[in-house]
Amino acid sequence: MEKSKVYFTNMQATAKENLLQKLKRLIKSAGIDQIDFEKKYAAIKIHFGEPGNVAFLRPNFAKVVVDTIKELGGNPFLTDCNTLYVGGRKNALDHLNSAYENGYSPFSTGCHILIGDGLKGTDEALVPVTGGKYVKEAKIGHAIMDADIFISLNHFKGHELTGFGGALKNIGMGCGSRAGKMEMHSSGKPSVYEDKCVGCGMCAKNCAHSAISLTDKKALINHSKCVGCGRCIGICPMDAVMPASDESNDILNKKIAEYSWAVLNGRPNFHISLVIDVSPYCDCHAENDVPIVPDVGMFASFDPVELDVACADAVNKQPVMKGSLLEKSGCKHNDHFTNVSPETDWKVAIDYAVELGLGSKEYELITI
Template sequence: MSAKVYYSSMKCNMNQSPLNKIKKLINKCGITDIYGKNDITAVKLHFGEYGNTAFLRPVYLRPVLETLNRIGAKPFLTDTNTLYIGMRTNSVDHLHNAVLNGFGYSTLQTPIIIADGLKGESYTNLEVPNGEIYKSAKIASVIANADKLFVINHFKGHEMTGFGGAMKNLAMGCASRAGKNEMHSSVRPTVDPEKCTACGRCKMACDAGAITISKHASINDKCVGCAMCISACPKHAVDVDYNVACDTLQQKIVEYAAAVHSHFKEVVYVSVLTSIVPACDCHGGNDAPLIHDLGFMASTDPVAIDKASYDLVVKTAGKDVFQEAWPHLNPQDSFAHAKKIGFGNTEYELEIIK
């Protein structure tokens, strides 16, 4: 069985706003049937790391928020704290970063809630249907507790998965710090003894009693992978091994994405195919785009919208620009695993909306 994916290109006459195309797409997805009056709706996006200029433009949120408000839903913008050290490591800096990147209340008249607590500690375990790696996923509590979920993605390349779209926004984007650590790393965090000053802040942050302090901090087998020590360290001496095999990482992302989608059952996904740069918006900078701006897609199937977006980029470029950018991985491993566990549809019917 195939899924419906709706696509509208960037081509417009001077009297037609691209924003109206997004409204048409989400209406085709049945937004008024999925979201209702007083539904507290998490609008999941990526606010972009400070210094990055390729992230989703705030203006593209306007048609989504206008439609949800017209329905009478109660939308809020949300993202989760990062595992790495940056401007999105804790909720205080993350909120400041969101405002700096243009997502403030004065621009969009919509509250922002960072979904996994002050330092990424708040999560709910959601079942992974047919999971081969996980039985449950550690998903940010605010997202898990929302009445409804709406997901808007910036489709682009990614250095560890080939591309980033709806599945990655669902999985890594909705996971708590502990969940991110599960996906990104096959081992517990480690301490760099040359950076460590034995201040003890990591030990105070560790609920598992997994850290001892002598000349420097050490992490033992009691570690549960919550990664709270990473954000607690003022010297950035604690880190994780990001060299988990890329195919395994893609499989983990698929299973986390399946947990979130299954929890909500009905979700509208919008992918914005502009500034399609080679790497993730988590970087504090960005390279030139791999291809020109293509437009917008919408679907209620996260696998299908990713496959349609991927196929359109490859077809338009005349080559697989994601594989070319990251030859060490196969960007389509995620589709194979989704099909294997029965998550979403890799077969889709593309309908052009003008």
């Protein structure tokens, strides 16, 4: 596949151009205005940050992208899907509250926020994955699939399951509904924590496959009937239903690539990654540790695969931050992400995404 261009700028600012102005120049140089936004809906996929974590992207950066799309005649909205785990973003109401707490609102960003998979994480579109080896029909947040154009705005950082979280992680895992996330994370079915279950029966009432029954005032899931839709996880008021997390990291990475293909296939898309506050773990954590490397800069491309590779290459060229988990790892490998999370191999997702036709590993880096 032919090399795509990845555009880059560092985090240095001047009295004539601040970082927000620099970001706008970057995405325009990278060709975002080549997309026909006129009167079209543009989904900007972002991570609003789990409350307690302060490494997530500031809303100021999102506003730059929003304003640029508006100038080009588009109708942008910020979006993310609900989480599979228990936390501050497990349903649309909590998710919006978390976004507001972290500074995201129509007033700070200039556009509305739509939670892609609805109130309880069950509003999904079923998208066939042509050529998929692991996923035949991806379960994507409905509002995301309704959009005419897809933009990813990514905080590039480490990740304990995938090595790093960049464009593919933000797109594939981030756009999956609750059932979609469970499909990526798990080869099994959810289970009930009896000590949390109060026997309210809400899960049984909402199970379309009669897989849940109450025994001694405790819910029990019959895995032979369960189809893994995840509705019981979303409906439980006590957070007593938990998914299995038993998929291998390599298969998880490949499923993320297949979900990314489902999101991007057949419509215009553009991708932006900020390699700043490179925390060792995902922004889904309710905390963040010391960055593993110094801030690098901002990247943009039409190719999410080359974008991820360019960002990973840039991080691996950086010195190790003192006091970080990377330093404490002893740096036994030649890759910063492998040093932090030795059980991961981020190249698996990249190689498989190339196989699916999502992009190329070879890129031309253009510094502005």
